[in-house]
Amino acid sequence: MSDSMPPPPPPEGPQLSNLFQFQGTINGKEVDINYQVEHTIDSNGNFFNYKLFKNKPIEGDEEKQQQQQQPLTVLDHIPEHLKVSPTQDVLIIDSVNSGIGRENRDFFNVVMKPVLEDLQVTGYKYLVTENAQSVVNFAKSEIVKPNTTVVLFSGDTSVFEIINTVLANKEQSEKCQVNFVFVPLGTGNANAYSAGFANELVALTKLFADKISHLPIYKANLPTDATCKTQTINDHAFYFTVVVSWGIHSDIIIEADSPELKPYGVHRFQMAFQKIFQRPKIEYLSELYNADKVFVSSGNNVYTTILALPLVESKYMISPASEITENKLHLLNLPDQFSADRQELAKVLFAPYQQGAHVQHPLVFYEDVGELGVSLKFQQDGEVNICVDGAIVNIPDAKGKEVKVEILEDQSRFKFGVIGV
Numbered sequence: 001m002s003d004s005m006p007p008p009p010p011p012e013g014p015q016l017s018n019l020f021q022f023q024g025t026i027n028g029k030e031v032d033i034n035y036q037v038e039h040t041i042d043s044n045g046n047f048f049n050y051k052l053f054k055n056k057p058i059e060g061d062e063e064k065q066q067q068q069q070q071p072l073t074v075l076d077h078i079p080e081h082l083k084v085s086p087t088q089d090v091l092i093i094d095s096v097n098s099g100i101g102r103e104n105r106d107f108f109n110v111v112m113k114p115v116l117e118d119l120q121v122t123g124y125k126y127l128v129t130e131n132a133q134s135v136v137n138f139a140k141s142e143i144v145k146p147n148t149t150v151v152l153f154s155g156d157t158s159v160f161e162i163i164n165t166v167l168a169n170k171e172q173s174e175k176c177q178v179n180f181v182f183v184p185l186g187t188g189n190a191n192a193y194s195a196g197f198a199n200e201l202v203a204l205t206k207l208f209a210d211k212i213s214h215l216p217i218y219k220a221n222l223p224t225d226a227t228c229k230t231q232t233i234n235d236h237a238f239y240f241t242v243v244v245s246w247g248i249h250s251d252i253i254i255e256a257d258s259p260e261l262k263p264y265g266v267h268r269f270q271m272a273f274q275k276i277f278q279r280p281k282i283e284y285l286s287e288l289y290n291a292d293k294v295f296v297s298s299g300n301n302v303y304t305t306i307l308a309l310p311l312v313e314s315k316y317m318i319s320p321a322s323e324i325t326e327n328k329l330h331l332l333n334l335p336d337q338f339s340a341d342r343q344e345l346a347k348v349l350f351a352p353y354q355q356g357a358h359v360q361h362p363l364v365f366y367e368d369v370g371e372l373g374v375s376l377k378f379q380q381d382g383e384v385n386i387c388v389d390g391a392i393v394n395i396p397d398a399k400g401k402e403v404k405v406e407i408l409e410d411q412s413r414f415k416f417g418v419i420g421v
Contacts, residue, residue: 084123155186206420320356
C-alpha cells in the first residue's frame with residue numbers, strides 16, 4: 001500500500017550523494033578516498049543510473065560544495081566480518097528479479113565491487129539468482145561456516161527463505177552466526193527500513209560498521225495440514241522476522257501477488273486494497289489469546305497482524321513501539337466496526353504514514369503480547385489464508401484450528417544478527 005497523498009516529484013537531473021570517506025591503512029599503505037555516487041531518482045524513491053566518483057573535485061555553488069565536504073561517514077579500517085577465512089564466509093546474494101529488477105540499477109558492479117576492490121576486501125562470493133529456488137539453494141550450500149556475512153540485494157521474502165532453510169538444516173552440528181546487511185532492492189523491504197537502511201547507499205556504508213546487533217527470530221506453529229502456496233518451503237512451523245497476518249492484510253498480499261497486479265510494482269498493494277475495499281462483506285472470524293489472557297474475543301476481526309518490526313514501507317510505521325533488535329511482538333487488530341464503516345477503515349489503514357497515528361484510534365487494539373506469544377484461533381468455516389513474511393499459507397477446514405506464534409529465546413545452532421545497527 002502506498003501513501004494516499006501524491007508523491008513529491010523526483011528531483012530533476014542526476015543527484016550526487018555522499019557515500020563515505022575511507023582514511024586508514026590497508027596492508028601497510030595509507031588510503032584516503034572520498035566516495036560519492038551520482039544517480040537519478042524516480043517518483044517512488046528508487047535510485048537508477050549509478051556513477052561512482054572517487055575524490056571528486058569540489059565544484060558548483062556554495063550549497064553543493066558544502067554537501068560534498070560533509071561525507072556521511074568516515075571509516076578507518078575494514079571490519080572483521082568482511083574478512084574471509086577458514087571459519088568465515090562473505091556472501092553477496094543478488095536476487096536480480098526482485099523489486100523492479102536491475103535494469104539501469106546494477107548496484108553491485110557499478111558501485112559496490114569497485115569499492116571492495118579499492119579497500120582490498122577479497123574472497124567474497126557474488127551469487128546471482130537464476131530462478132525462484134536460487135536463494136534457498138544458496139542457503140543450503142553456502143551457509144556452512146561458523147560465521148557468515150550475508151549482503152542481501154533483495155527483499156523480505158529472501159530473508160524468510162534463508163532463515164527457514166538454515167534452521168531446517170539438521171545436518172549442521174556446529175553453532176553458526178549469520179549476520180545480514182539488507183540492501184533494499186526488493187518489493188517488501190521491512191527488514192532494511194526497520195534497520196535504518198533507507199537505500200542502497202546507506203546499506204553499503206553500514207556494511208563497514210563494526211557494530212552487529214542480535215536479530216530476533218520468531219516462530220509460527222501451523223496446523224499439520226497447512227501448506228505454503230508461494231514458497232517451496234513447507235513445514236508445520238515457519239520462522240519469521242516481520243509479520244504474521246490474517247484478514248485484510250493477508251488478502252492484500254494475495255491479491256497483489258496475482259498475475260494481474262504483479263507488474264505494477266509497489267503500487268499493486270494499493271490496487272489490491274481497493275479491490276478488497278469494494279467487497280460487499282468483509283468478514284474474518286477469529287479469537288486471539290495466550291495462556292495468561294484473551295487479547296481479542298471471538299468475533300469479526302477484519303485486520304489482524306502480529307508484528308515484529310516498526311516499518312513495512314519506508315514511511316509506513318505499522319508498529320511504532322517495535323524495534324528490529326528487541327525480542328518483542330505487538331498485536332494490532334481492527335474489530336468488526338471497521339467492516340461497516342469503510343471510510344474509517346481506509347483512514348486507519350493510511351494513518352501509519354502519519355508516524356503510526358493509527359494506534360491512537362479508540363477502536364484499534366495495539367499491545368505487546370509479552371513473553372508467552374499469542375495464538376490465533378479461526379472461527380471461520382472453510383479454508384483460510386494467512387501471511388508469514390510475504391509467504392501465503394493455506395489452512396483448509398480452518399474452524400477451530402490455530403496458529404501459535406512464539407517468541408524464541410534461543411535458536412540453538414543458528415544465531416542471526418544485523419550489521420550496522
